[in-house]
Every structure is written in C-alpha cells, then in structure tokens.
Amino acid sequence: MSSRYIARRLLMFVPTLLGASILIFVILRLVPGDIAEILVYQSGGERSSIQETQITQIRQELGLDRPVVVQYLDWAAAAMRGDFGQSYLQRRPVTEILKERVPRSLELALLTIVIAMLWAVPLGVISAVRQNTWADYLVRVLSISGLSMPIFFTGVLMLYLLVRFFGWMPPLEFVSFTASPVENLKQLIWPALAQAFYISAPITRLTRSQLLEVIRQDYVRTARAKGLGEQRVVYRHALGNSLLPVVTFVGWWGGRLLGGIVIVEIIFSVPGMGSALATAVSQRDYPAVQAMVFVMALVFLGINLVVDFLYAWLDPRIRYA
C-alpha cells in the first residue's frame, strides 16, 4: 500500500467529516420546535408574555439567539478540543454522556458483527457449495426472512417468545462487561442476536454469490485437478478471495449499526448511545444530539477508512485505482 494512497484517503476523511458536521448542525435546527420552546411549553402552557420572556431568556442562556454560523463555528472549535458543550437535558458535559454511553453501543455493535460473521459466512459457504439443494434453499429462505423483518419486529418477537416460552426476559439492570461479563452478556446477547439476524442475511447472500463466482474460476479448477480435497479447495483457495466484498460490506454495516442500535437499545433496555440519542432528539438537546451523531459519523467514516486500507492491502490492484 503506497503512502500516497494512505495520504489521499486521509485527506478525503477530513472534508467528509466536516460536511457531516455541518449537515448535522443545520438539519437539527430545521426540525420544528427548539429546546427553549419545549422547556417552556412541555407542561402544556399557553403563549403569554411571561412564556415569551422565558423563551428569550433560555435562548440567550444557551446561545441560540446568535446566528447559526456563529453557533456552528463556536461548536466546531470547541469540538476540536474535545469539548461538546453541556447537555441541555442532563445539565452536564456531553463528553461525560459520550464516555458513559459510547462504549456500551460499540460493544453491542461489535457483538452483533461477531455473531453475524460466525453465523452468516458458514451459511453462505454451505449455500454455495450445495447450490440448488435443500440446504441451499433453507439458507436462502432464512436470508430472505432476515432481510424482510425489520429489526424492531425481530427484537419485539424475540422478547415476546422469551417471555412466552421461558417466562424470562433479559436483565433490566445494566451491568458493565468489566463488572460482570456473564451478566453483561445475558443482557446484550439478545439485542445483538436480533441485529445479527438482520445483517447476516446480506452477508450470507454475498458470501454465497461471491463464492459461486470464485469456485468457477480457473485456479480453483486447477486446485481440484491437482487432487486437493473439496474442503481444502473451498476454505483455503476460494473463500479468502470471496470475502473481499464481504469485508467491505461488514465495514459499511459496522458504521450503520450504530444508527440502527437506537431501536434495539430501547426494546432491550440497554442504556447505550442509541437510547440516549432518542431522548435527546425528542427534547431538542442540540449539544447531545450533535455530539452523538458526530461520533456515529466519525465511527462510520473511521471504519470505512480502515476497510479501504484493508481492502488495498488484501487486493494489490486497488492501490493503483
């Protein structure tokens, strides 16, 4: 991998992140109702001069009365120093919220990817090497089911079935992995499974189609002609080359997972970034929403950057593209 390639990718990273941050900032302010109005009217009050004064005061306190460009520049300058401001809702630094919530969501995302890969890649291989057999059909039906069921449905169904058949549901009290790995996994494994079921479907299908393409290539035929066993041909020679697009896909999904996590975190009562984001959005807690979406964008872009490097390393042709 050439240093020029790395430098170019890194340079593209910066304007992309900047663009994302501007987009987050502007979109949030286009949503009707700001925090000042919400704080004043949340108890169902009616507009009056007192309410209007209170709204003006809150806007002044929070700096919302300044032009949006000034607000953005202030925010961006502080964000570069790692200061995302104070949460309007929780009245504490947003960095504290991020420190508390981000690791939990990352853990859930990682667990999801691990489960999905452990499950989806072997299924894709089975489906490809046993093409058009009952095993292939079964795997394809499973994939279609995973793709057709939205995560919220899978999550609620899972919760319902656990309670219905075992009279049990995952623990409601969150315990960190460092405090008790077992208790932590008891809670996180279920939302991870619900998400993994969803994302494993495209991984399975992609593995299958790529493997089908690769095992028809000359070098695989040569390997077979040399008398190598089928397992060795598939796993040693074909699978590695089929997984390149899968790696890209998983990277892309890894970033998207943080966004999708909102729903499963609410269903399974996981106090991660997703559930915090949902509350912050509903209350127009701008600093918290901006920081959380920014972190999501950062993770998404970061993973994609790593995937690009990985891809270039795995496939030497990429560096010249």
Place this chain on the structure above:
Amino acid sequence: MKRIRALVPMLALVLAVALALPAGGQDKPRSGGVVTWFDYGDPGRLDIHAESPLSVQQATAGIYSGLLQYDPEDPVKIAPDLAERWTASPDGRTYTFHLRRGVKWHDGQPFTAADVKATFDRVLNPGFKSPKCGARLKPMVASVEALDPNTVQFRLKAAAPFLPSIASAWCRIAAKHVLDKHGDLQKPEAQIGTGPFKFKRYERGNLIEWEKNKDYFVPGLPYVDGVKQFILVGGPTQLAAAKAGRIMLWDTWPPMRKTQAEELARARGDAVDIYQHPVNTIWIVYLHTQKPPFDKPEMRRAVNLAIDRHELVAKTLEGAGVPCAILDPKLVGDYALPLDEVKKLPGCRQPKDQDVEEAKKLVAKHYPNGVDLEVAVRSVGNYLDRAQLLLTQLRRIGIRGTLKSYESAAGFAVFGKGDFTMIATQDRAMDTTDPGDVFALVYTTEAGSNWGKFSDPKVDDLTDRALKEPDRAKRAKLYHELQRHLLQADLSGIPVAWVEGYYFRDKKLMNHRPGWTAYDNNTFMKVWLKE
C-alpha cells in the same frame, strides 16, 4: 378468540377482587425486600420544583416530604407530613403550619422552618419557572413567613382551596443548604430530602434506585429496604417486564390497555391483581376560536354535536373511560353533575342521529360544500388512532380533516403558540383532586391549557366564585351551574371523556393503594413485601 372471550370473566373477577380488597390490609407488615417498578421515561433533570413530567416526580417521590400529603392508606384524605398540625384563620386567608421537631435531612442536617421558607420563596419567585407547584401557588399566596424554627405562616391573596395545593406531590420541601450549595435540584447529588428513602443511584437511561432512610421521622417506616425504578421506554418492553415478573407494579403512565391486561392475566394468573382505575385525566378536543372555521360559534357547536364520545371511548379506550363529563363523579364525588343528566345533553345523548343531523345543517349553513382543514395531533400513545376515528365522525357532517402529527414535545410547543386550527386529541392531567383544577387548567380565559383562546366571562366568574366558596354545598352548586353552562356553550375545549386505564400489582406487594392523581402515593412509604 374463544380463549380471549373465556378470559374476560376471569379478568372481571380479578378486577372485582382487586377493587374490593385493598392489598394487604389484613396482614402484619414485615420489613425487607426491594420493590421494582418502572419509569416510562428518562427524567434527565430532577428538579421537582422546576420540571413538570411525571417521570421527574416519580424519580424523586420517595426522597422528599411535603408539609402535607395525601394519606398513603386513604389517598382521598389530606394528612400531615412535615407539618404535624395546622390552623386556618376564620377568613381562610392565613394558614399556620406547626412543624415536626427532630426531623433530619438525609445528610444529617436539621430540618427547620427556614427550609420551608426557602422552598416556597423559590417556587413563588416570579422569575422562577415552576410549572406545577409554582403555577398553582403563585395566584394564591401573598407571602410565606417563618415565625420561629418550627412554625411557618402562609398569607393568601384571597380564600382559596389551598391545602390540596400544599399537599400536591409537586410541592415538596427542599433543603435550604442544598439549594444554597447546588443552586437547583437538577442533579442526583442534590437529591437530599427528608423522605422515607434516600437517593442511591441514577444510572441514566436504565435505573433509578432509592435506599431505605433509617432515620425517617416516622418510626418503623419505610418497610422495604429499597425501590428500583427501571427506565423502560418501549411499550413491548414494559409489558414483557410485567409478564416476566421483573416489575411488581404498573402504576404509571401510560396505563395498560385492556388487551395488555388480558395478556398479563394469561401470563401471571393468580400472581397479580389487575384493576381498572381513573387516571385523573380528561381527553379534550381543541378548536381554535380565533381561526376559521371555528371562529364561528356554530361550527364549534357542530363539532360538539357530531363527536360520538361513547364510540370513541368504546373503540380507542376499550371502554375504560367516562364519556362526556367535565367532572368525573368517581374523582370529585357530588361536585360532578350526575352522569344521568350529562348523558341526556346534546352532543352526548344516544342515539346520535338527531345531533348529527343538526350538526350537518350548521356546517352546511356556513360551508355548503363542506370544509377542509388540518388537524393537529401529537404522535404519542394511541392519539393517532383516536384522531383517525374522530375525523371519520366529523366527515359525516362535512368537516374533512387531514392529520398533521407532531412529535411529542414539539406538539406542545405548537399548541402553546396557537399554531393550529383543531387538535384532535389531547389529555390533560390534573395535579390534585380539587374540582376546580379542570376549569383553571382548560376553561377560564387565563387557563394554562386554554389553547383555543376560549373566553366566557360567566365561566371565569363561576370558577372564581366556586374556588373561593368555603361552604361545600354552595361550592358544589356553583360547580353544577358551571358544568351545565359549559356543556351547552360553544366551547373550544370539547370534553370527550375522563380517561381510565388498567394497572397491576404483584400480590406480594402489600398495602399499596393507587393515588387519585398519577402523581400521588408513589412514595412506597407504607408498602411492604409479603415474601
């Protein structure tokens, strides 16, 4: 379907038993154990004086005490709390409270009258936004004085139903030294009260935990060692937690629907009591009186006539509600007009044919081709279902509505600013059981939730007179007159029903009695666990 039908009598029996037998009345209380239940949202900020969501009140309920409270064992009665007794002057304008001695804050500091004065100076400060306690007391109270370390005196601007406000779950006493130190009560570390429980832990987005206050001023209380409130935002998660036995109680917003209660009854059987209970909340349809077409009183009358409250309650509340009434007799007794009388009034009477025909004529008079309008609704609970059914009913008379839904908090901002023509459905919860609450909240010119800008001098006058009337019978008469007048006026806030809901408590949870507002009786002061 057959199984569901078969469960209905069982559920009815469970309800009857639950209502007939207050939980744990006949057993000897035992100490120990932890109560588990849930908060429907993450409160974020915890200042009981400055916030208004139920989630905040619920998160801090057991931490603080009031001067007075609604009796945990008989939630209709006002009982002493930090004030052991009180007196009122003959003109009803001066109240003197004599405080308990020897009470300590959770951090060991002594409680005195200075704390009471600091609390009420704070909520009565015109510059301080106090949407619950302050909003109730500011129009009533002229001054608060600490006469000595154990006596506090309130002077009122006029005679008023002051005690229900002082007993309100929002008017809790905060420590002066805590307010001085933290400036407000927003953070967990500022939760220093005199209540039966100490604030132990707030795991944001997940859990609020209280632990027993061993120095509580009522000897022997509380019985349980602690309370855990899980923050469960999703409806399916709340129901799953109830079915799996992870929570012992459902006594918060939103209540269970009947179908959920039936599902729970199937899952938990004899282990739980399921009961139907009022939420002290009225469902209102708002029309803006200063915007067409509802600037015409006859158009408002047409809507009032066309709405079939019985159908709305039957289909969207699964029967759990009291249709038509402005006051619910279950909540305020004889202050409410008898329901038999209410049911005969135009708009409420059944069958609807006559009212619908009349409504059609009124609409046709102003809009021969009918009228199209945008109808606002907050997308919370089952509001969208309610709104859809309402629009179907209005279509029959030529009012063709298109729904515009708002996310919860943004909706309130839109309503508050008056940026709507019609609000399809909005529940308003009462803070106390005083009959005057609903009029002061929705119907007077200055009412906080008079979003449709309704103004009727007679309503203002009757509300004011009833509020100041010390004689109970005369006061009831005034409220009857007010209700009769409102039910036949061309209102902007059309009452659809008093909402009720289904709740449950685990049978091992003893001595729990639901409060008459969503905010009361959630301190768990006298609750104990059988096992």
